[in-house]
Amino acid sequence: MTAARCRATSQVRPEVMDFSPYSAGLSIDEIKERYGLDTVVKLASNENPLGASPLVQQVIRSHAGHVFRYAQSGNPRLARSIAAFFGLPAECVVTGNGSDEVIDLLIRAKARPGTDNIVAFDPCFSMYTVLARLCGVELRQTPLNADFSFNWDALVGLTDENTAIVFVTTPDNPSGYTPPVEEIVTLAGRLPEQCLLVVDEAYMDFTGDRDAYSMLPRLMQHPNVCVLRTFSKSMGLAGLRLGFGAMQPELADYLKRIRPPFSVNILAEHAGMAAMEDTVFYNETLRVTAEGREYLNRELAALGCTVYPSRANFIMFQAPIDGGELHEQLLRRGIILRPLNKGYGLPRHMRVSVGSRQENSAFIGAFREIMHAR
Template sequence: MCADKTASAGAPTGLPLASPSAVRPEVCGFKPYTPGLSIDEIRDRYGLAHVIKLASNENPLGTSPVVQHALRHKANLAFRYAQSGNPRLTAAIAAHHGVPAECVVAGNGSDEIIDLIVRVRAVPGVHNVVAFNPCFSIYELQTRLAGVEFRQTPLAADFSFDWDGLMALVDDATAVVFVTTPDNPSGFCPPVADLERLARALPSGCLLVVDEAYMDFCGDESAHSLLGRIDEFPNLAVLRTFSKSFGLAGLRLGYGILPVQLADYLRRVRLPFSVNILAEEAGLAALADDVFRAETLRVTSEGRAALTEGLTALGCHVYPSKANFVMFRPAPASSPSSSGGAAHLFEELLRRGIIIRPLKSYGLPDLLRVSVGSPDENAAFLKAAGEIMAHA
């Protein structure tokens, strides 16, 4: 056991001060998840009246008016518990994807589904979990918290997937393999044939979890996702979220589409009422609002193209993306003595009230990620970035 040895003032004499804060060994080296900076944080830091946030891959159109109406209409139900298992929501999700409702498990964001899969599938000291590096940090955090070995293999130099490297880490004790597509932070999205080969190559006892948080933005899901053929793969689970194209990041709502038996086990151990009643109502309304979702996909596709073209014109190296963000390396500084680079651009943008995402926490200190915003937000970002890099 490890412990925080800092004593609090006024603690009774003779009390073993470390005892109240002693924790499991797995927790000692943990670093918290690193979120994007908030608008209020930057507004207060720099005394700004207006801040643009393009750091957390949120919906450029905000929240659907249909969802806002539903939340206002259902606000009087906030004192009620949601129905156990959220059957109306899971039925609507199942109908949206054309899968059996028994395969669907809703969660407090897809983060909860990730956590449940690891804890249900992997036995500490026996199994391991495999992913690429870098990857969504929740895979590693929840695996290590469960006391399970976490293995990673690097992405290729161009941020495509090294499938051979991934398979080299897999053995008969591998309980779960995580793959994110489109990937974060690069936006890389492999062809569906690659995922099919991986699913068929894994040991029979290994579950392939494909995290498709950004799949809505890829343009042609059938070319990149196995979700439409999930019944062909008994070892496949697919994760989706309401945070991105549906605009519900603040309500924390996601889901998994899983083998029926595994879905049943997740429902058994899931904390009761983890999906609150207003999140459920918002999810139902969002699924019914085809107009807002179609407009989101249009604005995102056009904005991604504008960001890619604009950053390239500024001399940046922009990585191809199928998601609602782009990753880029800033243009080199105009002279060796200039203070250019990703960190400089990030900080100078903050001073101007524009938040993007530095990728140091991903182990990529020379790269930045910018979410697709509204046309005006994208233009403001490109203008500011150009001015900053021109004077670097």
């Protein structure tokens, strides 16, 4: 058996053998057990502050008896609903098991292993790095500016005749920086002819002004642009894994050919359509997030933090004390934030998701208590 196992693992690709698994941090239950807590406030994963839409919950219950069935291959009803909601032609929409799957499909379809390259900022969404590496495609990165804004000249300078994809996230994570859409349009015009610009707009709904910041309404005017969206944030469906890419119909057709036929499950499909119908919940999510973001900005500044401008449903701040110490002290009080020392090299920076009014208040109260005890 030992020899057989050795022979089996010898066939594993080197890219896989060198992988480090994604570190998701401790769960709520693990925090409760470790620190003997009854209540934990999680503000680490940019989830919806209101939870899931009541209509979505009702639809999931009503379709629970259908989970033994496969969803319709390609999710055409869902694609049509997405197209109607966002003002797109249905043939431009590619649904996925989260926008992560669409990223994977784009890399597989566009980038030739060992020949092509992908360009992004550093830091960037970890899935760009993971999937490029897994597909055997070179990833080129250039640092963000000191204020976390985008250095477009440096990004374009990394491209060449073999650049398959350039990834840009706006609003960016973890800083929340959001460039005017005119800058994205200019970038699209500067890229090599064969290059696809993928604009990841996972947090775009929270900006409050898609005309000023989003490429989605301009998609059909820019054939070298793809826009990614997710249902995990403003729609409150993080646990069901649903997202989509909007792109030119020809590219969309290629992705649909290679996508696994049932990657979006039947409950996610129904939940996604219900989430778009529940405009009351959607609008309330945006209102609560904007209100909470303003509150956290004000209170963090009052506690001596450097707060970075954000149009997302999270805020990055530099604490007046070591981020690791602050993270630990908050955990002891049942508050989970995202420290940015690992992966980002920012030892005093933290990212806090905008929660409900009660969650935001609990976090600020705990933070204030920590600072007063010093």
